[in-house]
Amino acid sequence: MSNVSLSAQPSKLSMDKPNDPFVVQRASKDDLAEILAVYNQSIAGKQATANLEPVTCEERMQWFEEHLNSATRPIYIVRAETKDSDNIGSKTLSPIVAWGSFSDLYARTAYHISTEISIYLNKANHGQGLGSALTSWMLTQAPSLGIHNVVALIFAHNQPSLGLFRKLGFEQWGYMPKVCDMQGFIADVVMLGKAVELSTETANTVMLDTAVPEAKTSANTILDTVTVAKAMSDTNSETI
Secondary structure, eight states, X not given: XXXXXXXXXXXEEEOSOTTSOXXXXXXXXXXXXXXXXXXXXXXXXXXXXXXXXXXXXXXXXXXXXXXXXXXXXXXXXXXXXXXXXXXXXXXXXXXXXXXEEEEESSSSGGGGGEEEEEEEEOGGGTTSSHHHXXXXXXXXXXXXXXXXXXXXXXXXTOHHHHHHHHHTTOEEXXXXXXXXXXXXXXXXXXXXXXXXXXXXXXXXXXXXXXXXXHHHHSOOOOOOOEEOOOOSOOOOBSOO
16 A cells, blocks of 8 residues: 555645645545536636536536545645734645646546546635646656556647646647537547656555545645646646
């Protein structure tokens, strides 16, 4: 069993505003409503997801529980950490401002080394480098999850997201023309991919389909700061 993959403690995403950092950690069972609130914001723009109507907690509960119970396909949430003006020295965390997930690229067992990445941001937090920071941080986690390849499926008309992922080293691995009826236009989808390094030690310890104890998903300490580059722009990336 991979101790690394089961102990996804909160980490700080180092941003341009050091006094107002973002904290990323693995989602817990109480986070679904906030996760979907961020996700549903992205639907109307028809750039970030092929869903055309808002989704409910009931509709996404099975999807959510599958991620919570998987050691290798986590959902990560991001909150803003701010100083509490009423209590000097203490800090508070905001509602979820962004989230990202690793999902099976395909259900067949042999595909376990490859995964799809999805990133969604609260509209108010675009343009802060948060999309780049979260994506970069997730790429550092991928090897401990047994992931060799990370794939992003992005609409061809979503140029900001394509630019963000390409800046982070993703290359075009495929192109699917006219595959989505967006009710008003037909959309192409671009497959971008990136291979990530996997150490021999990690490869020998990662086990698939391992349940994640609740105690491990609710963390209480902040680990090392992860410094990441800021992309030119931030948007959400397909898909959920």
